[in-house]
Amino acid sequence: MGAQLTRSGPGNAELSIPIVDHLKQQHGFVHGGVISYLADNSITFAGGLALGGNALTSEFKINYLKPAVGSLLVARAHAKGVGKRQAVCQCEIYAVEDGEESLCAIAQGTVVSVSQ
Structure with a gap:
């Protein structure tokens, strides 16, 4: 999908993905599954960094x-x-248009440590 980790720190993560046509649904908006994917991955990165x-x-x-x-x-x-x-993490997802951010979704999740 082209997602990139753009920032990270202790317990924080920022991921971004360019909005391209094949990520849109029939009405021209980004598909909810793409937004969900981005939220899940950023939550996991933030939680993993915190843990x-x-x-x-x-x-x-x-x-x-x-x-x-x-x-x-x-x-x-x-x-x-x-x-x-x-770790319990919260995430805000923004759509950026002409440099302006618009909050389009909020997510919360629980991340668990994995021992191998």
Whole structure:
């Protein structure tokens, strides 16, 4: 899909993906599955960074606020509650058009540490 990790830090991650035609649904908006993919991955990155290692999403939910239109999607996730084995993370997804960000979805999820 072309997603890129654009920023990261302890318990924080930002991913972006260019909005291109094959990511849109029949009405010309970014498909909800693409937005969900971006939210899930940013939550997992943020949680994994907060937990200090390999991690997986154990659950997440998303609220779509408005259709995503523009040239770029940006997801910013932050670990809000971190324990020994899990982190609860929140994510905001923005559609960027002409340099202006518009909040189009909010997600929250739980990320668990994976020992191998």
